[in-house]
Amino acid sequence: GNSVTQMEGPVTLSEEAFLTINCTYTATGYPSLFWYVQYPGEGLQLLLKATKADDKGSNKGFEATYRKETTSFHLEKGSVQVSDSAVYFCALSLSGYALNFGKGTSLLVTP
Amino acid sequence: SQTIHQWPATLVQPVGSPLSLECTVEGTSNPNLYWYRQAAGRGLQLLFYSVGIGQISSEVPQNLSASRPQDRQFILSSKKLLLSDSGFYLCAWIGKAEAFFGQGTRLTVV
Numbered sequence: 001g002n003s004v005t006q007m008e009g010p011v012t013l014s015e016e017a018f019l020t021i022n023c024t025y026t027a028t029g030y031p032s033l034f035w036y037v038q039y040p041g042e043g044l045q046l047l048l049k050a051t052k053a054d055d056k057g058s059n060k061g062f063e064a065t066y067r068k069e070t071t072s073f074h075l076e077k078g079s080v081q082v083s084d085s086a087v088y089f090c091a092l093s094l095s096g097y098a099l100n101f102g103k104g105t106s107l108l109v110t111p
Numbered sequence: 112s113q114t115i116h117q118w119p120a121t122l123v124q125p126v127g128s129p130l131s132l133e134c135t136v137e138g139t140s141n142p143n144l145y146w147y148r149q150a151a152g153r154g155l156q157l158l159f160y161s162v163g164i165g166q167i168s169s170e171v172p173q174n175l176s177a178s179r180p181q182d183r184q185f186i187l188s189s190k191k192l193l194l195s196d197s198g199f200y201l202c203a204w205i206g207k208a209e210a211f212f213g214q215g216t217r218l219t220v221v
Binding site: 004034036042043044045046089091093097098099100101102103104 | 115117145147149153154155157160201203205209210212213214215
C-alpha cells in the first residue's frame with residue numbers, strides 16, 4: 001500500500017539552527033509529495049510540494065527534494081525562527097486521490 | 112477563492128452521546144471531500160471520502176458515518192460516541208493539484 005513515514009518528534013531547536021525532518025514513502029505508482037504545516041491554533045496548510053522525481057519544492061525558506069532513488073522527501077531549512085514552531089506533516093497523493101499523511105513532527109524553536 | 116469551513120473547533124462529549132461535525136466548502140463546485148482523523152500518537156487517517164451528493168466511501172470500519180446532503184456540505188456523525196472516538200478531525204477538499212483543509216475539530220469523549 002501507500003504510506004509515509006516521518007521522523008518522530010518533538011524536535012526542539014534553538015533559533016537559527018539548521019532543520020531537517022526526514023520523510024520516506026512507499027507508493028504503488030508515482031506520487032506527488034507534499035509538506036503541510038499546522039501552526040498553533042490554525043488549520044493545516046500547504047508548505048511546499050513536488051510532483052515528480054528531482055523536483056525541489058520551496059517556500060518560506062523551507063526546501064524539500066523529491067528523491068525517487070531513496071524514496072525520500074526530507075524537509076530542510078537553513079535557519080529556523082521561533083515563528084516556525086508548528087507541526088509538520090509529510091504526505092503523498094496518487095493521481096489527485098486522497099492524501100496519505102505521516103504522523104506529523106512537532107517542532108519547537110526556542111529563542 | 113476556495114475555503115473550507117469546519118466547526119466546532121473543540122468539542123467535549125460524553126460517551127454514548129451523538130456527534131455531528133459539519134464541513135462546508137466555498138469557491139468550487141462538485142468537490143471531492145474527505146474526513147480525516149488523527150488519534151493521539153498516530154498520523155492522519157482517512158475515514159470517508161465523497162465524490163458527489165449522496166456518494167460516500169468508507170475507508171475503515173468504525174463507529175462513525177458520513178453524509179453528503181448537498182454538493183458543498185459534508186457531515187461526520189455518530190449515534191453513540193466511544194472513548195476511542197477522541198481525536199482531531201479534519202475535513203479536506205482535494206483536487207488534482209491542490210488541497211484545502213478546514214481548521215479541524217478537537218473531539219474529546221469523556
